[in-house]
Amino acid sequence: DVKVTQSSRYLVKRTGEKVFLECVQDMDHENMFWYRQDPGLGLRLIYFSYDVKMKEKGDIPEGYSVSREKKERFSLILESASTNQTSMYLCASSPTPLPQHFGDGTRLSIL
């Protein structure tokens, strides 16, 4: 079974902090994704990566950056956290350009 592991289930940070969300997959997939999920808005794509060191902006990249130094790991970075970034963050991986396997999510609160 594919396993996509997100480093934290719950995270509380303060405004202005630099926040790192980590995601690791164990199936050697080329493609990895970061989404955020908000009530009434569904899932929205922040960034995706189709290879090591390669990335593409999604629909809402503002305020975020990503890093993919190794194939199995895709990190989402909030450069200076703000309260409107309080959300559920979901990572996914896939052998195709469309997300197939999701992690359990990180519920991030910015105070």
Place this chain on the structure above:
Amino acid sequence: GIQVEQSPPDLILQEGANSTLRCNFSDSVNNLQWFHQNPWGQLINLFYIPSGTKQNGRLSATTVATERYSLLYISSSQTTDSGVYFCAVVISGTYKYIFGTGTRLKVLA
């Protein structure tokens, strides 16, 4: 941009009941998937169904691409079916999913 609308937004069922969830989309798509997010937040891929009908146990799905809708059928519902059901579509010519806002299902014992 493309609109993906799901109905109903909320649904409460007694265990054993059947239900139909609907996904309407406003543009031509070349991919459609149904996902289930359980109460713990885990998102599971149910069906990849750009057209036609598929069945997996008590769940089945039908997509009529020419009429721009897809249906997810849940028969003999169980409490473990509770959660949010999302459809996601890919606009023709792109590689990006657009998610609907979901149907929140609660199955009562």
